[in-house]
Each structure stands twice: as C-alpha cells, then as structure tokens.
Amino acid sequence: MTAGGQLEMPGMPRRLFPATPSKLATFSDCPRRYRMAYLDRPTPPKGPPWAHNTVGSAVHAALRSWWELPVPERTPRAARQLLYGHWSDTGFADAEQSATWRARAAGWLDEYVPTLDPTDEPVGTERQVAATTERLAVSGRVDRIDARGDELVVVDYKTGRVPSTEDEARGSPALALYVLGVRRTLRRPCTRVELHHLPSGTVAAFEHTDRSLANHVRRAEDVAEDITTATAARDAGAGDDEAFPPVPGQQCSWCDFRRSCPTGQAAAPPRETWSFLPVEP
Known part of the structure; x- marks a missing residue:
C-alpha cells in the first residue's frame, strides 16, 4: 500500500512522487511548514506578503x-x-x-x-518544464530559456540583497531540476545554468555534468522518500508533530504560517514585511 492509500500490485511500476523544487525545499526547511502548506485542509492562514x-x-x-x-x-x-x-x-x-x-x-x-539582444528570441519565458526520475515526477517554471548554439541555457533572474555566486548556481537544486526538465520537455541538450542578479548586473553560471545532476537527483529523491514516509506515518495514526516535526530557528521570524505555530513564535521575533529589502544608501 502506498502512502496515498493506493494498492501497489507486484510487478507494477513504482508510483512517482509529484514534486516541485519549492515543495522539496519546504520540507527540507521545516516538515511542519510542509504539512501546513501541502497537506492541511483548510490551509492555515498565511501571514502578510513581503x-x-x-x-x-x-x-x-x-x-x-x-x-x-x-x-x-x-x-x-x-x-x-x-x-x-x-x-x-x-x-x-x-x-x-x-x-x-x-x-x-x-x-x-x-x-x-x-x-539583451531584442532580436534573440528566447526559447521560452516562464516556461513550464517537467521530467521524471526513478522516483520523482518533477516540474517547475523557468524564468527564461536561451538558445546558445546547439544547447539551451536555464536563466534565473535574481533581485536579492547580494550578488549570486558560482557556488549558488552549482548548488541550487531548483536549477539542476530545471536542466532535467528542459532536456525532457524540449528534447535538446542543456547543461548551463545562469543566475542574473539585476541589482549588481552580474551573472553567476555553472555547467552541469551528468555526475552533478545525478547528485542533485539523489538528494531530491531522498527528500521525497522522507516526505512519503512522514505522510504514511500520519495516515497510520501518528501525531502531526511526530510525523512532521517543527524545525525552529531564525527562519521562524518570516515563516508564512507563523501565526499558526506557537513553536515558531517562541523561537524568534517577527520581522517587518520590508526588512529583507537591502539597506538603503
């Protein structure tokens, strides 16, 4: 029996876990927040926008x-x-x-x-892509997909406080999964990811290899397995906090579900909704 209650027959393909990069990241950050965002119905009220x-x-x-x-x-x-x-x-x-x-x-x-060259049409803007692995059916939306020669490039716009780095481009699970999605959806080679940080005008890039992508897939599948196990435990009668425990920390200051989480309220004070804007000169 799967976590969703569906019977698995011998010899049948294993049911793939439907995932997005944000879904996997939410569970990795805090299983309780994942439960509130994706499982609880009705969904607890969210805090104000930032x-x-x-x-x-x-x-x-x-x-x-x-x-x-x-x-x-x-x-x-x-x-x-x-x-x-x-x-x-x-x-x-x-x-x-x-x-x-x-x-x-x-x-x-x-x-x-x-x-930008206005005549150099992107292959896609905010394009939905999808791919499957042995255990995942992953999908996501790419800011821009460029054609550079015979290959496609994943472009992600950034507007945060600090310029993006090559380490960020290399370590981003989302960008790696986008590469797989572009390959599967558009049927063309894709290895390069770029973070375009508009405030600084800088570009951080990384060329993925089969090995680096496999590492990202393995970590994503491990997270999906943990989600499946936690969901099965909850379905079998485990308490919410046993199956999906909170991970309190400074991130509780800006969690969307802070108002519904006493643990988070005790862990850190709330932040103003404009506090993540860079300090104005």
Missing part, C-alpha cells in the same frame, strides 16, 4: 512581458513602463518606500535590458 517578494515579482513580470512585445518595441523605456504596470505597494512600510523601490527596480532594468 516587500522584497513584491519587488522580485514585478521585475520578473516586466521582463516576461518585455519579451512578449514586438521586437521594435523592446526598449529600456518599455521595460520601465511594464514594471510600473506590474508594481504593487504590497509589503512596504508606506507609499514613499514603495516609490523609492519602484524607481530603484526601474534603474536595474535600465541597466540590464541594454545587455
């Missing part, structure tokens, strides 16, 4: 929309206008802070967009 996520979402949406424009209209000015259209005041301390960050993000696009 300003740094508002910035990232608007920049991502502006770049996606920019590539959807006719080629002659793909200008830095157009990117700025698209950002304004996607902008929200959500998570900021006040309208003044929001306006400051909108101008700052527009400046990032003013610097980044001229580095």
Whole structure:
C-alpha cells in the first residue's frame, strides 16, 4: 500500500512522487511548514506578503512581458513602463518606500535590458518544464530559456540583497531540476545554468555534468522518500508533530504560517514585511 492509500500490485511500476523544487525545499526547511502548506485542509492562514517578494515579482513580470512585445518595441523605456504596470505597494512600510523601490527596480532594468539582444528570441519565458526520475515526477517554471548554439541555457533572474555566486548556481537544486526538465520537455541538450542578479548586473553560471545532476537527483529523491514516509506515518495514526516535526530557528521570524505555530513564535521575533529589502544608501 502506498502512502496515498493506493494498492501497489507486484510487478507494477513504482508510483512517482509529484514534486516541485519549492515543495522539496519546504520540507527540507521545516516538515511542519510542509504539512501546513501541502497537506492541511483548510490551509492555515498565511501571514502578510513581503516587500522584497513584491519587488522580485514585478521585475520578473516586466521582463516576461518585455519579451512578449514586438521586437521594435523592446526598449529600456518599455521595460520601465511594464514594471510600473506590474508594481504593487504590497509589503512596504508606506507609499514613499514603495516609490523609492519602484524607481530603484526601474534603474536595474535600465541597466540590464541594454545587455539583451531584442532580436534573440528566447526559447521560452516562464516556461513550464517537467521530467521524471526513478522516483520523482518533477516540474517547475523557468524564468527564461536561451538558445546558445546547439544547447539551451536555464536563466534565473535574481533581485536579492547580494550578488549570486558560482557556488549558488552549482548548488541550487531548483536549477539542476530545471536542466532535467528542459532536456525532457524540449528534447535538446542543456547543461548551463545562469543566475542574473539585476541589482549588481552580474551573472553567476555553472555547467552541469551528468555526475552533478545525478547528485542533485539523489538528494531530491531522498527528500521525497522522507516526505512519503512522514505522510504514511500520519495516515497510520501518528501525531502531526511526530510525523512532521517543527524545525525552529531564525527562519521562524518570516515563516508564512507563523501565526499558526506557537513553536515558531517562541523561537524568534517577527520581522517587518520590508526588512529583507537591502539597506538603503
């Protein structure tokens, strides 16, 4: 019997665990948070949205929309206008802070967009890709997929506090799984991943090998196995905290489910929703 209660017949293929990079990362960070996000129904109420996520979402949406424009209209000015259209005041301390960050993000696009060739059409923007391994059915959405010669490149936009590094590109489980998804979905070679950090104008890249991808797959499958075991234990009558224990720490300050988690409330004080924005000069 599987964790989902379905009968497994001898000789039948093993049921694949449906996964996304964020789903696996959530369990790795805190099994309780995974339970609240993916298993509890109704889902516990989430906390307020964060300003740094508002910035990232608007920049991502502006770049996606920019590539959807006719080629002659793909200008830095157009990117700025698209950002304004996607902008929200959500998570900021006040309208003044929001306006400051909108101008700052527009400046990032003013610097980044001229580095792009508007005639070099991406193979995909925010493209859904999927792949299977021995134990996983994994899927995800890639910010941009470029064609470089005969190969495809996974491009991920970053808007965080610090520039991305090669170690980050190499160690990202999500990017590795995206490579597998691009290969399976688009049936073309893909090894390179790039993190485009717009605030600094830097690019961190890594060329995956079969070995590095296999290492990421093995770790992802191990997490999926742990999730399956925990879910089966809960279905068999184990308590929620026994099957999905909390992992308290500083991350509890910004957990979406903090208001429903006394352990997290005791572990760390709450943070303001704009506190992850870089310190303004």
